[in-house]
Amino acid sequence: NAGVTQTPKFRILKIGQSMTLQCTQDMNHNYMYWYRQDPGMGLKLIYYSVGAGITDKGEVPNGYNVSRSTTEDFPLRLELAAPSQTSVYFCASTSSGRAEEQFFGPGTRLTVL
């Protein structure tokens, strides 16, 4: 049982480049999330999805885009990377929006130079 998987594990981008962070879950969860974690801080929500075809902004969405064409996949797109997007990105999923445990992927460590 793979759970939540993320690729790549590490990436270095130059300012202005673009990339897509991949996230896949095999638990048939409807709810999926993207968080970022800056050094010494807790996690902040970037975008979330409550099902295929439905996405919404979180607390810090600027500079990012998402799509949800299938239940399993929830990619995060960075356009025109900036140094402020240097962070660790975590994808998570859960089966419902209220009282269920949330499962996290191993993270993608991104540096923008």
Added chain:
Amino acid sequence: KQEVTQIPAALSVPEGENLVLNCSFTDSAIYNLQWFRQDPGKGLTSLLLIQSSQREQTSGRLNASLDKSSGRSTLYIAASQPGDSATYLCAVPSGNTGKLIFGQGTTLQVKP
């Protein structure tokens, strides 16, 4: 707006000591509270999930309590070991879409 605070930010204890990590939240209308462990450079591992109707949840040497009325949760670690060294995060869901609001974490060091 829900805010989650964890105190202390860092804690260093000798091996074998019992310890308590604190988590407080401003809005008591929560569905649950989740405690996570994060090792350096790694992802989050779920430790315990306490539903709003529960007062306590136990897993091995870990015991988490929840007091909604006072907006507090504690994570009790019994007989601490060097392998317990990690950052511990608490989080509560906001609204009915499961979005988690995290505290900033407590970094625990257990010295042999």
